[in-house]
Amino acid sequence: MRNYLLKLCLLLMLPAAVFGRTIIVSPHTQIQTLKKAIDLAKNGDTIIVQPGLYTSINTIVNKELTILGEGKPVLDAHHREEVVTITSNNVKFDGFIIQNSRTGSMRDFAGVRLSKVQNVTVSNNTLLNNFFGIYLSDSNNISVINNHLSGSNNAENSGNGIHLWKCKYVLISGNYVTHHRDGIYFEFAKNSTIENNVSEKNIRYGLHFMFSDDDTYLHNTFRNNGSGVAVMYTRRIKMLNNTFTQNWGGSIYGLLLKEISDAQIEGNQFIRNTTGIYMENTERIRVTKNNFRSNGWAVRVLASCYNNYFTNNNFEGNSFDATTNGSLKENYFSNNYWDKYEGYDLDKNGIGDVPYRPISLYAQVIEQNPQSVMLMRSFIVNLMDKVERAVPSVTPETVKDEKPMMKPWKR
């Protein structure tokens, strides 16, 4: 019985231990820097930083703390070092303006660095003019939520916005990234989710995967980046309901796939890109229920790609629906809507009675002779394509949609 009483007493005392102290940082009190507050704090404490401009030359968070900015206080490294480094598990870091990390080629200086930690949340921060924005390495179970990152926009000297290296189970949600090298960069980052982010006007890619398997990205917008998204050397990536738009220029793509396998690309919008999807050395990719509208090339599939399926997509207003660089084998098109389809549907089942060949003769001509692009939309080109459609001879025999839809898919 006494034993139970003792336990009860201990239980009642627990809240005092769980709810730590609160330390206030303010320019007007004795604790004038975040660093001093961290020195004074114990695990489980909360630090509230009041509005003001604080110099932060690589402040290290090495305790389990909740650090909250009140009214967006500014942490500034004056280009001398990193701004904040988190080296402890169970940290929440919320509500700051973090600016002016050092740049340079010897180290990847970051606004907020997480190194070898678990269960850390970085949320509601604004990162301005840092070399790298939020840099995660060797970390698991991390949330990066509702941050706003703006880089230097300097092509030769800018790092990635949100950078992951050797991480697992990371959630990246609701962030806005601009003017960085890659908006979001994954290298050896697995089992992670990227959702509801906007990545625009980044110098290289909006989102970039290298050697990162089993990740999902959905409901993101990639607008006006060097290229929209690059997925390279990875397996089992799900790409769902994203928008890829206004990625214009030479060797610029909405979605660049290189050496990847078993990916799912579903429900995305590809609007006004030079090339909607570019595929090189891909295997078992399912491209389904996407809209390709007003692109130069909707899909470009190189001859090194096998067992890719294009089904239930809409192709509307693209200069070229599909192109390739050789003989395309074992890539399948079926049940897509093609606005250039000129066949008929006598049995009225909604599916055209003659196949559609998405690779036009003119696309093949341009492949051999790029200068002939100047003949685009000329009478002779239209005539050539019409003849080829009637009597196919040059376009690859295997590349055709046996069941082209008569009407676009409604979504």
Add this chain to the structure above:
Amino acid sequence: MKKICILLTIAGLLFSACSRGPEAIQYGKDACWHCKMTIMDKRFAAEIVTAKGKVYKFDSAECMAGYLKENPGLATDKQALLFVSYYQAPGSFNDARKSAFLEAPTVSSPMGGNLAAFGSENLAKRFQNGAAGTIYNWNELLKSRP
């Protein structure tokens, strides 16, 4: 006199057209010939100028080595010029055949090759500073690639 001037000008033009050298890389615009990535990082860029003057640009030494592995004819062509940028002199063009390469986990090159180029084996060793890693010369590097 006037004729000589014109002749000299023409001769100058002809010679300038003949000499081969590295072509500047437009960082942030040019794409790597091997991996298709846009070349961004001045510390790691590389370039091949073939005997005929065709230029291939790469974002890293590992991409250049990878491309040469796929094109062994070009790899053995002594006429082809191979350039790499040095880690400690970003954006420079240096003869790859006379360079030293450090493969170390601390070097984060664009294609995951962990490879940086240096002017000499000594410079590479000094940078390595006793940490884990392997130093190659150009031929050893090519052999080490899969």
